[in-house]
Amino acid sequence: MGSSEHSEEANWVLHTPRLPGLWREFTEASGEEISPKDTLPAPGSTKHFKKSSTASSAIDEERLDIDLDLEKNSRLVERTQWVLNGPEPPGLWHELMDSLRETISCCRKKYSSLKNQPTLKSAVSVQQEIFPILVWGRSYNMSKFKHDLMAGLTIASLCIPQSIGYATLAKLDPQYGLYTSVVPPLIYAVMGTSREIAIGPVAVVSLLLPSMIQKLQDPEADPIAYTKLVLTATFFTGIFQAAFGLFRLGFLVDFLSHAAIVGFVAGAAIIIGLQQLKGLLGITHFPTNTDVISVIEAVWTSFHHPWSPHNFFLGCSFLCFILMSRFLGKKKKKLFWLPAVAPLLSVILSTLIVYLTRGDKHGINIVKHVKDGLNPSSVNLLQFNSPYVGAVAKVGLIVALVALAEAIAVGRSFSTMKGYHIDGNKEMMAMGFMNVVGSCTSCYVATGSFSRTAVNFSAGCETPVSNVVMAFTVIISLQLLTKLLYYTPTAILASIILSALSGLINLSEVYKIWKVDKLDFLACIGAFFGVLFASMEIGLLVAVIISFTKIILISIGPGTETLGKLPRTDMFCDTAQYPMAVKIPGIMIIRVKSALFCFANANFVRERIVRWITAKKGEDIKEAIQLVILDMSNLINIDTSGIATLEELQKNLISEGIELAVANPRWLVIHKLKLSNFVEKIGGRVFVTVGEAVDARFTEKLPPPANASC
Structure with a gap:
């Protein structure tokens, strides 16, 4: 069974649709169309709760689900703290000094190894380094x-x-x-x-x-x-x-x-x-x-x-x-x-x-x-x-x-x-x-x-x-x-x-x-x-x-992609590359493909997200977007223009009644987001993975434990 599942997943990778050409990438003026794919059950849907023929068994099962979800939520909060309370990343000067220190250390090791050797042997070692013959x-x-x-x-x-x-x-x-x-x-x-x-x-x-x-x-x-x-x-x-x-x-x-x-x-x-x-x-x-x-x-x-x-x-x-x-x-x-x-x-x-x-x-x-x-x-x-x-x-x-x-x-x-x-x-x-x-x-x-x-x-x-x-x-x-x-x-x-x-x-x-x-x-x-x-x-x-x-084009290219969940896995992948990926109703998961989120591409990404949400809202009111998750796994760095654009995006989403969450930010990125107080503005919704961001959204809809016990 495991072998067949592996073969199926391998075929997903090998038989993905053809990449869009260079001309299409440069001339694309609007966001990707959000097709009505198969979707997972919405947060709070009755499909997530088992119904028994008797009222007592239904209450017990519901309480059990609530306890499990609360335990899961506590783990999510703990893992979020891992991201937010990480050590401060090394600065530019620190990196330069580390590089210099490493070079000096290597030279010292070579020198000490030669110094501890007899004079003739150390001279031969130096000559062998210079003359490979x-x-x-x-x-x-x-x-x-x-x-x-x-x-x-x-x-x-x-x-x-x-x-x-x-x-x-x-x-x-x-x-x-x-x-x-x-x-x-x-x-x-x-x-x-x-x-x-x-x-x-x-x-x-x-x-x-x-x-x-x-x-x-x-x-x-x-x-x-x-x-x-x-x-x-x-x-x-x-x-x-x-x-x-x-x-x-x-x-x-x-x-x-x-x-x-x-x-x-x-x-x-x-x-x-x-x-x-x-x-x-x-x-x-x-x-x-x-x-x-x-x-x-x-x-x-x-x-x-x-x-x-x-x-x-x-x-x-x-x-x-x-x-x-x-x-x-x-x-x-x-x-x-x-x-x-x-x-x-x-x-x-x-x-x-x-x-x-x-x-x-x-x-x-x-x-x-x-x-x-x-x-x-x-x-x-x-x-x-x-x-x-x-x-x-x-x-x-x-x-x-x-x-x-x-x-x-x-x-x-x-x-x-x-x-x-x-x-x-x-x-x-x-x-x-x-x-x-x-x-x-x-x-x-x-x-x-x-x-x-x-x-x-x-x-x-x-x-x-x-x-x-x-x-x-x-x-x-x-x-x-x-x-x-x-x-x-x-x-x-x-x-x-x-x-x-x-x-x-x-x-x-x-x-x-x-x-x-x-x-x-x-x-x-x-x-x-x-x-x-x-x-x-x-x-x-x-x-x-x-x-x-x-x-430069590759580094700051404003490419974005919407993510969906692959069937029978915990992975979230690009829905254009993997058509079998399932979108979650009420949640839009977006990954920025650029390594830098800066003045050159930040506004383009914000406008594309807003345009997608507007298009989605016009298509189906029942599946209105409630949460936007930004997957930052590709981002290596972000500048002040990028942070200002995220703040503006946050304001636009709030005006539409939509929340914003961040998943998998790199070390330097989350450090700058904390320094600019952006993490507080989004209510601390920072997660290690996209899956945990989605799970957190599901558990937020559950009633508190005190009411559940009554």
């Missing part, structure tokens, strides 16, 4: 190294051509992309907590940097000054990222919601793709603006000037080769290495073709000189005395947020598959430190790459040592192979970047966002169109504004 390195063995070696070589074959391409995308010399694939991965391997993430330059950051910095310095007019600003922005990016981790400010990354990131990345992918038309078509003059209109206009005008079809043919041929290899790699799991090796094979083959045919003499654009050698020091290139230092710091903050959002999203995605947890604060510290050091060693902003991380995961990496293998492979390339890249066509680099963009536009995720949450979809397309038609920073700003607007 000292923890997982204990169990490292040759078997794991074999997997990491294979994975590292695989992602290196993808990293080398991508790094050169992303450096050109960032309007830097090709070697800066290779530099960025050396130092940051080595530092992350020591300080990071993710096993699969592959560190290096990425497409979105490579486009975001020039889109903002070229407004300060033209990379074509003065490439050296431009490079200095990029390295300075990288330094500020690392400082901000390390500060986020040190002060546990990771919640700032959450301001970029999942939907906003999906739209932002999709818009950036299209912009990146259009930017690659410069290399694919061999266009010499290209706009500095990144919006789609400027790029399309430049491409259109280029067809009226001499352009090299050889670049287009060569780039498209190898783009088809890379896409075909990716298709085969997905179809046959044993060929997982083919999509990773294809970009490197494309570079080698295209370079040989251009060298043997002297294609550079026939209009094919080539990379030309790539500076060899290890990362040179760039400390003297950081511009802290520049007049643009404030603007560059702002660029660093924006890039820090975007890079962290991408890296943490990538790291969490693959750590979930492996069943372990990454430490967000340690990740931020690792990212920040590697970018600070990277800015001093000729690297621009590095973060976690989704495409290379996916390859790293598929190749069977076990630890961050795969990043070390990749970095040393790039070091060998910088020492020995840079001269061979002289004849590498720029069209191949463009095709490699274009082949990586398909994974950035996730149409299925966009459709899912549309289906689940329309406001999230609005943030998604806001970021998308902002990036597409304005700039990267405008797209981010639009997404953040829409996300904050959504939070």
Whole structure:
């Protein structure tokens, strides 16, 4: 029997009516219609009293019911006192001090635990906290190294051509992309907590940097000054990222919601793709603006000037080769290495073709000189005395947020598959430190790459040592192979970047966002169109504004719902969601769906309640409302405007001969209601649950015990 009842209640939840749409919620001008559902017997109804064939038995049973109800009423009064006589809630200053005290206490515990340990052991504990490699390195063995070696070589074959391409995308010399694939991965391997993430330059950051910095310095007019600003922005990016981790400010990354990131990345992918038309078509003059209109206009005008079809043919041929290899790699799991090796094979083959045919003499654009050698020091290139230092710091903050959002999203995605947890604060510290050091060693902003991380995961990496293998492979390339890249066509680099963009536009995720949450979809397309038609920073700003607007609408939304009692239970639920919920005649139970009852929504709620009562009164005089119960279980806080509105509502109800009761108020809410004397104005009708408020209404109609005994 119990199992069947549970199944029935589960079906109530699973088969509720469809939610009203967003448009209906915003355009709803009147209160919900109160339908004449099945109702419970009214208070004082004869259905609540058993009738016996004899007068004496009827009197005895009535006295017994009265005694039970009086006992129940005394319990209700006692439970009401629990609500009214609770301790005073902590104030804002008290909460801040508690938070600070808790942080200091945790630090003291760590310090005392280290102090009680031997000096050597405490030093090791501190180092293990900073460098996770000292923890997982204990169990490292040759078997794991074999997997990491294979994975590292695989992602290196993808990293080398991508790094050169992303450096050109960032309007830097090709070697800066290779530099960025050396130092940051080595530092992350020591300080990071993710096993699969592959560190290096990425497409979105490579486009975001020039889109903002070229407004300060033209990379074509003065490439050296431009490079200095990029390295300075990288330094500020690392400082901000390390500060986020040190002060546990990771919640700032959450301001970029999942939907906003999906739209932002999709818009950036299209912009990146259009930017690659410069290399694919061999266009010499290209706009500095990144919006789609400027790029399309430049491409259109280029067809009226001499352009090299050889670049287009060569780039498209190898783009088809890379896409075909990716298709085969997905179809046959044993060929997982083919999509990773294809970009490197494309570079080698295209370079040989251009060298043997002297294609550079026939209009094919080539990379030309790539500076060899290890990362040179760039400390003297950081511009802290520049007049643009404030603007560059702002660029660093924006890039820090975007890079962290991408890296943490990538790291969490693959750590979930492996069943372990990454430490967000340690990740931020690792990212920040590697970018600070990277800015001093000729690297621009590095973060976690989704495409290379996916390859790293598929190749069977076990630890961050795969990043070390990749970095040393790039070091060998910088020492020995840079001269061979002289004849590498720029069209191949463009095709490699274009082949990586398909994974950035996730149409299925966009459709899912549309289906689940329309406001999230609005943030998604806001970021998308902002990036597409304005700039990267405008797209981010639009997404953040829409996300904050959504939070405000949800927090202070004036939604209300009428409650009814579910059959054979003591639960009161929304009658719109649960049509089987039974309304009680003479009692209106209303729950405010907002977390805040404040100046923005208080009057709306009051007007809706008054309108409902007026409509109910006009429909059926016999079932006139005698009591309104406000379920405050959702309310977290209330302001003075909300309290004033409740007082006005109380006056309106009294004028109609209706009483007001409050059920399940939260700690801060009941505290403010007591301070404003509102509890006294409603006669102390405050209850722990809605059910007790209803029961109290029933017992109020009973005669006093003295008369019952007569």
